Each structure stands twice: as structure tokens, then as C-alpha cells.
Amino acid sequence: MEIVKLNVNGVVRETPVENNWTLLRALREGLGLTGTKCGCETGDCGACMVIIDGEAVRSCLVRAVKLEGKEIRTIEGVGDGEHLSPIQEAFIEAGAVQCGFCIPGMIMSAKALLDRNPNPTEDEVRTAIDHNLCRCTGYENIVKAILLAAEKLGKERYDG
Numbered sequence: 001m002e003i004v005k006l007n008v009n010g011v012v013r014e015t016p017v018e019n020n021w022t023l024l025r026a027l028r029e030g031l032g033l034t035g036t037k038c039g040c041e042t043g044d045c046g047a048c049m050v051i052i053d054g055e056a057v058r059s060c061l062v063r064a065v066k067l068e069g070k071e072i073r074t075i076e077g078v079g080d081g082e083h084l085s086p087i088q089e090a091f092i093e094a095g096a097v098q099c100g101f102c103i104p105g106m107i108m109s110a111k112a113l114l115d116r117n118p119n120p121t122e123d124e125v126r127t128a129i130d131h132n133l134c135r136c137t138g139y140e141n142i143v144k145a146i147l148l149a150a151e152k153l154g155k156e157r158y159d160g
């Protein structure tokens with residue numbers, strides 16, 4: 001094991017990892033951040049999506065030891081359990097959550113999109129969640145939720 005320093009949700013924390021551990025494993029087993037879900041571990045499902053330096057990244061595809069100095073954001077850094085982010089509110093309001101397993105990853109993809117493009121088209125939303133699989137919803141309400149989130153965030157900015 002070696003110690004890696006990871007900047008997660010604005011806090012630098014140390015955790016022991018094996019050299020070949022993925023970020024997904026370091027988050028869940030090292031740091032106890034289990035909001036990031038483990039689906040396939042082969043890059044196919046998107047349940048493990050996090051944001052690294054502004055980009056949505058499948059955390060099962062990157063090694064933790066390579067990420068010192070990078071800014072990592074996980075679902076725990078989006079809402080705090082008591083106060084939901086506008087994106088999370090929009091998912092609930094649009095009826096986009098069924099079993100919920102894909103949702104943390106969906107929200108991280110949505111956040112990465114909306115951070116760089118506050119007014120996405122429906123096509124841009126669909127492209128942004130290209131790597132996120134959902135077995136329950138058929139995606140329609142998820143797309144609606146992300147467009148609703150864009151509206152909510154826009155209103156928040158307007159209201160100052």
C-alpha cells in the first residue's frame with residue numbers, strides 16, 4: 001500500500017491505496033465515499049461518474065495514484081443530504097429517479113455539462129449522458145430533469 005493525497009470536494013485527504021486501485025475503489029474503500037456507485041468496473045455503465053478538473057470521468061477507468069493535484073468532485077460534494085442542489089431537486093421534480101442506482105453518476109454528468117454550458121439543447125444533454133446507463137427510466141425524464149435543472153440554475157443566477 002502507498003499513501004495518496006486526493007483533493008475531493010475541496011478537501012485534501014490522505015488514503016492508503018494499492019498502486020493499481022482505481023479512483024472508484026479509493027473513494028469507496030479508502031475514503032468511505034460510497035455515493036459514487038460501482039456498477040461494471042469496465043467503463044460501460046457510468047454509475048461511477050465523478051468530475052475531475054471540470055470533466056465528467058468514469059472513476060473506474062483512472063488510477064488513484066495518478067490524481068494527486070487534481071480537483072475531484074463526487075456526489076457528496078453536490079448536495080449535503082439536508083440541502084439538495086438545484087440539479088437534485090430537478091431530478092425529483094421531473095420524476096427522473098426510479099431505483100436510483102444510476103442517479104449519482106447521472107447528476108455528475110449533468111453538473112459537468114451545466115457548469116460549462118448553462119443553456120444546453122436537448123441534444124447536448126443526451127450527448128452529455130452518453131456514458132450513463134439507466135435500466136429503469138427510459139431516459140426521457142432524466143433529459144427533462146437536466147433541462148429543468150438548467151432553468152433552475154439560470155433563475156438562481158438571475159435572482160443573484
Ligand code: FES
Nearest residue numbers: 039040041046060
Ligand atoms: S462502474 Fe465505472 S463505468 Fe461502470
Ligand code: FES
Nearest residue numbers: 099102134135136
Ligand atoms: S433509475 Fe434505476 S438504473 Fe436509473
